[in-house]
Amino acid sequence: MAGGLSLRDGALVVALRSLAIAEVLAGRGAMASIGLPAERVRERLDAYDGRVSIATVNGVSSVVVSGDPDAVDDLVAALSAEEVRAKRVNVDYASHSAQVELIEQRLRDDLAEVSPRSSTVPFYSTVTAGVLDTAGLDAGYWYTNLRQTVRFEETTRVLLRAGMRVFLECSAHPVLTMGVEETAADAGVEVAAVGSLRRGEGGLRRWLTSLGEAFVRGVPVDWSSALPARPRGEVPLPTYPFQRRRYWIDATSGTTDVASVGLGAAGHPLWGASVAMAESGEVLFTARISLDTHPWLADHAVNGTVLLPGAAFVEMVLHAGDHVGLGHLEELTLHAPLLLAERAAVQVQLLMTAADESTRRTVSVHSRAEHAEAEQPWTRHATAVLTDTPAAAGFDLSAWPPSGAVPVATAGLYDDLVVQGYEY
Template structure:
């Protein structure tokens, strides 16, 4: 059967909770993807089942920063819906600009033009509005829109509060006015809660909070010299800070000089009642969109962006799906940091990412949303091509084998003369001849154990030290209940794409029952590298007590809700708000699996 017919048939059959998406142009590509899929375990394919009601859908539009050279070239060629909307945007912008929109967003040679605020803001507006049309063509309709800074212009247009012509006027003429402020100020990002940033700014005249993106991400705006001094102070106090590549101070008193001019050039704008809820990051609440006049678009540029407060309020109103509609994901981290503390397991998805702007990349994002339960109309993928249902095999039943194996290669460790180690990483164990102890073997890879990819250091996947401890402790259990008495981690175990072989060698115990061990892994060059060593000892000695005594018990009058023995007297608890964000800024990435 033709792949189009197969895809049509599969997407019109039962949509099971555990699901995944395969993307390809032909049988070869799809078969390769399917074969890769069949090598995975079920829990690796879909880590969580799709929810029948993931929550109301919000389209999120970022401000400046998601642009990249040629950001619309790939998808423009492959998607008629995107191309048609971008053409309409070009027509709406043409009366207000002296540059070509299609060239600016498709030709990498036009990259220098994207450094101009009067080019990049209209260009991003056009790409975001066109991506919103693409999402809608796949049946994903927003229940609400929310924008960050200039992203509110695209949000208002997509919601129906502004006509395309009025939105084009706002983004083009306002950005031209902003350009007159070039060289007078700047902005920087600070990784601290907003209350701390306000306290720091008390000694920094000429600066103010420009945006609150998340519990630990704040933008500061103001005079260039004051920003330089503030940057130095942050570095000296070990506060993460980054200068944003703009030479003007949005969302600060600098904007007040533009007020009269903006009222004039945006005076003809006629807002209207929207068909989609518009949540304002100026007011941190849903607004009547008939108020989105010239004065509002001045306030949008002058006042702080209350992004965190707005999306948290939306989550409280039942919004569980937040799709960032942009050429690169710049707000997904802020969304995650703002929403995850509230619980509810929100669905946070992007559209494209830098240097990945093909239709296939958009479909990957749509697939991730669909896998979480967001309804997607996949018939849009075959638009313009005839489709029909075809006979396909039914879904396989889940089966469990009870017959004894044949003793062939499929029996794994047993076929190699080994016993099973009954462990996810250690597949076999073998007593070594000559009284040289016992060898445990296995392998580890992020493909087979995808949760490992949630633990990174400077973007390298690293096997956690606690996994090595558990590995050795499990071997101790197999050897009569020995406990880990000493452990030295000698080198980090990095994981790339290929599986890495493991060997745990436990020597024969000495007269006191202690057995030395080493942990080795393949080094990628045909040899083995030692990553850990230590000693297994009798469990009572390791615990420091009598084996028959069991674990220590709390006093009879102890409050069971309070930890016993910790914290020590006089200890002061540390605030952990934003901990994982701060660790990530220092290169230590803890994904969802590792967040306790």
């Protein structure tokens, strides 16, 4: 991007380094993400006599270590026991450690033909933590780049001091925007940090969405190349005067109003209607849920499959309870996940039993695909018990944080979840 390498040379660096790692280093090492400052991590590594080293420093409390698998596992176990965020990264090699020295000569030979050149775009290197002439991006640089610690946090601070306030992570999946925001917050600087593509979203739509995210955070964008061509960039106006006379038919009261078919409005974004049964005293809530009508649900996915969150079941059941004056959830059991496929809708029902002397009601939540055949069974997703009596808390929340509480580091949480398949 800076212009220091041709596209061919850049591809050579990526492909041949990856091949050397796969053929020589794979199976020898391990890496782990740790939620501590680099200085505290270094103190812990002294006990491992060089078998574990700091691979990258991405933020104030975002560090990755690499080294021998047993030593890395021992460090992760020790830190986890102290309630420090520490988790293995899903790789079987140790970049930025002494193990990389095994492929030094191979990389120098494989990348000997790379011909870097000076660029007019300033290149800030995470190897040197400063501006570097791109004419130096030869085979030796790309070996050092893989062997030494990645000084990402330091480089980010240099950029901040240089007045940079917009950070675009151009990659197949953003993992460093959180580190940028963490460093900027520590420096007392407000920045815009956005990605370009995402895992499973590599098309123009995702790229334009990322461009829009940058735009709403103050980044000037020339949209003319993305919008349909118009004469002089203008949208033509109607050919008749604005006489405030409309030429479409007014909607009549009908099926769009649930009251018109004998139902009651549920008064909730996830419920469409409710109805009280005449003789049994039961109450039925109905809904139609899809990613088209509830697009924010797409933010809760596991391995690419969107699931209705457990918190949504809690919210839906509690709203039904409020409807009949039972505002406390005594018990909730989840039986099966509710999957939401793209461009498909599901019908959802909640059935609440009639009231009894104990002022407790049980509810069940079922669903089935929209337009399902009559014989297709409903799937039970949850059962619950509602009551008007709050449960005893068992703890005192009058002082916050409670006495003896230990803060839990959350930096890098979403990055770790993505590795496990939780795309929140």
